Amino acid sequence: MARLTFVGGIHPYDGKDLSKDKPTKEVLPKGDLVYPLSQHIGAPASPIVKKGDRVLTGQKIAEASGFVSAPIYATVSGTVKAIEERRVVTGDKVMSIIVENDGLYEEVEYQKAESLESLKKEEIIEKVKEAGIVGMGGAGFPTFIKLSPKEPEKIDYVIVNCAECEPYLTSDYRRMLEEPENLIAGLKVILRLFDKARGVLAVEDNKPDCVELLKNLTKDESRISVKALKTKYPQGSERQLIFAVTGRAINSSKLPADAGCVVNNVDTVVAVYHAVMEGKPLMERIVTVTGDAVADPRNFKIRIGTNYHELLEEAGGFKKEPEKIISGGPMMGFGIFDLDVPTTKTASALLCLTHDDVSKMQPTACINCGRCVEVCPGRIVPSKVATAAEHYDEETFIKLNGMECCECGCCSYVCPAKRTLTQSIKSMRKLQLAKKKK
Amino acid sequence: MNKLLKVSSNPHIRSGAATGNIMLTVVFALLPATGFGIYNFGMRAFLLILVTVISAVLTEYLYEKLCKRPVTIGDFSAVVTGLLLALNLPVSVPLWMGALGAVFAILVVKMLFGGLGQNFMNPALGARCFLLISFTSLMTDFECDAYTGPTPLAVLKEGGSVNILDMFLGKTAGTIGETSMLAILIGACILLFTGIIDLRIPGTYIVTFLLFVVLFGGHGVDPAFLSAQLAGGGLMLGAFFMATDYVTRPVTKRGQYVYGVALGMLTGIFRLFGPSAEGVSYAIIISNLLAPLIEKVTLPKAFGKGGEKR
Numbered sequence: 001m002a003r004l005t006f007v008g009g010i011h012p013y014d015g016k017d018l019s020k021d022k023p024t025k026e027v028l029p030k031g032d033l034v035y036p037l038s039q040h041i042g043a044p045a046s047p048i049v050k051k052g053d054r055v056l057t058g059q060k061i062a063e064a065s066g067f068v069s070a071p072i073y074a075t076v077s078g079t080v081k082a083i084e085e086r087r088v089v090t091g092d093k094v095m096s097i098i099v100e101n102d103g104l105y106e107e108v109e110y111q112k113a114e115s116l117e118s119l120k121k122e123e124i125i126e127k128v129k130e131a132g133i134v135g136m137g138g139a140g141f142p143t144f145i146k147l148s149p150k151e152p153e154k155i156d157y158v159i160v161n162c163a164e165c166e167p168y169l170t171s172d173y174r175r176m177l178e179e180p181e182n183l184i185a186g187l188k189v190i191l192r193l194f195d196k197a198r199g200v201l202a203v204e205d206n207k208p209d210c211v212e213l214l215k216n217l218t219k220d221e222s223r224i225s226v227k228a229l230k231t232k233y234p235q236g237s238e239r240q241l242i243f244a245v246t247g248r249a250i251n252s253s254k255l256p257a258d259a260g261c262v263v264n265n266v267d268t269v270v271a272v273y274h275a276v277m278e279g280k281p282l283m284e285r286i287v288t289v290t291g292d293a294v295a296d297p298r299n300f301k302i303r304i305g306t307n308y309h310e311l312l313e314e315a316g317g318f319k320k321e322p323e324k325i326i327s328g329g330p331m332m333g334f335g336i337f338d339l340d341v342p343t344t345k346t347a348s349a350l351l352c353l354t355h356d357d358v359s360k361m362q363p364t365a366c367i368n369c370g371r372c373v374e375v376c377p378g379r380i381v382p383s384k385v386a387t388a389a390e391h392y393d394e395e396t397f398i399k400l401n402g403m404e405c406c407e408c409g410c411c412s413y414v415c416p417a418k419r420t421l422t423q424s425i426k427s428m429r430k431l432q433l434a435k436k437k438k
Numbered sequence: 439m440n441k442l443l444k445v446s447s448n449p450h451i452r453s454g455a456a457t458g459n460i461m462l463t464v465v466f467a468l469l470p471a472t473g474f475g476i477y478n479f480g481m482r483a484f485l486l487i488l489v490t491v492i493s494a495v496l497t498e499y500l501y502e503k504l505c506k507r508p509v510t511i512g513d514f515s516a517v518v519t520g521l522l523l524a525l526n527l528p529v530s531v532p533l534w535m536g537a538l539g540a541v542f543a544i545l546v547v548k549m550l551f552g553g554l555g556q557n558f559m560n561p562a563l564g565a566r567c568f569l570l571i572s573f574t575s576l577m578t579d580f581e582c583d584a585y586t587g588p589t590p591l592a593v594l595k596e597g598g599s600v601n602i603l604d605m606f607l608g609k610t611a612g613t614i615g616e617t618s619m620l621a622i623l624i625g626a627c628i629l630l631f632t633g634i635i636d637l638r639i640p641g642t643y644i645v646t647f648l649l650f651v652v653l654f655g656g657h658g659v660d661p662a663f664l665s666a667q668l669a670g671g672g673l674m675l676g677a678f679f680m681a682t683d684y685v686t687r688p689v690t691k692r693g694q695y696v697y698g699v700a701l702g703m704l705t706g707i708f709r710l711f712g713p714s715a716e717g718v719s720y721a722i723i724i725s726n727l728l729a730p731l732i733e734k735v736t737l738p739k740a741f742g743k744g745g746e747k748r
Binding site: 012240251325326332333335338356365369371379384412415 | 455
């Protein structure tokens, strides 16, 4: 049963008006492009080019180095300048391939598919794998693995995550308005893999024009429906989305496939379409450059690897001094201290704010008000879980279901004592996950 | 860019909710009851309130100064404690008792246990009960210039009859802030509409108490008796302003219902079977002590049932 929503969640200022009404602008990079070898979950890709090699747009420059891994493609033509460590948005230094752009944009030849029907299922999955597609909503999990669950016949829902619940972000919104055909075609490609599944385009109801448009375009598609979900953060969180669409609740140790679902976000589905039907590897994505410090906030279709500096220049630079710059949205993005980092497959936005809420607020004592409990979509007690984490009390942390946290940030957002609940829980989760791996 | 910006863990935005704002709203919501108390009992009530509030704030300030801790009187929680304590005192008590109660509330019940958020029982009620036990006759003497009789609940307990309208409006004997059901309900609405409290605890509390009185009160479903029980004593003030105290109530949703039931039953027992006509304060502080246990057994089930391994 579709519930169209979930328990908990918040309604922060969404800031989408800044950028939502301007058409996406295509940006060709001018400077060097940087391709971190690790821009997905799993093993870093291993380079197959060396310094001095000439590469073409669409040429593979690093290949997957394990099952959970993804290849990387050059997004411009030019010369490999170096393979060295470069700083990425998370602040880490990651081995990267640097390509000097020759400005010619010479492309390799892509092999188009004749028709979807002519492709075997294995061929589709192979194409998605070869194209280096990973979850572009932020997680960066290799998509071909999602598309090949153990029991494909048990999948009865293919959900496209069009919620875009993160404040300020409008890239999915623009994509849905500007190329809905590609989105629907991508969904059809995925549906081809799952005979018993129906496709659902799950959109938050703050985008009525998208709902309307997609409904019109899919009215003759018997397998595809559009669902308008209640607008609430984090509606786009995978498990909350599955619940809203199907009424099935899964815990953190389960996969969407356990609930008969395959979930992908808008950009990913469009990338699947390009990969399978046009033979194009993952090279582009849409990035929202926005925030009250930006002169001309809007969306850009960018070549992955473009420097954030260039994006900001395209958006007219700063009109006010920024105090905080975030890669991604304000709820789950990464704060960055310097713009000199490359865009990656998972870069959804560059958000420049003139106010830094966090550094102005001093955490004080918990007053046990219970607001975090009210908003937690994972239905845990964040105040207690965070305290356990802060005391490094692993046993209590696990007992209180600390591992069920999805790190959405709602608890920190509402906390009147300004405790850094999400941060504490997140750190402990990371430690526990690392321990499990050992 | 030369200037490196600050980074922080997500989320990067925060809501406007702040402890100080919440406490200030509670003070604001207490103003109708406070105002009526002063109107009802005269300037002496105002003086007592002033002494209690100032003593509470000063105790917190001095304690933190002496212990070289950050001073937290800016969060207004000491003001709330002082004000609530004053509203729970008869107008005739000496001023030093108000001050003593405030010092006990802040120093013993709150600061010694770790300050805001760490106290195991409601400081104002802890202090009231401390005063009740130590100075029973002064604390239960409700005679003053305005009223010379016993409180309506005491009258009721002796089998007498009371004027319900007077009780609803608050023109009766009692502690400074508890007499007017109307003024308290106005304040309660402020708390409800600003989302500071919800009806889970007060609702369960009052319903349970009424059921208890119907079953064991000896009057059955007698509207006059029931409304007198409802409007009399500290029930309204306790249910909306003190049982809902964040720090000392269970944080879990299911726990709050259990807590409400416990409060209702204890209040019923104390009022009907105890030696005194009043029982809200004791019911609340005893339930405060149960809160951690209630929380422990009412932890919510995590989304997707949680816990089990793949």
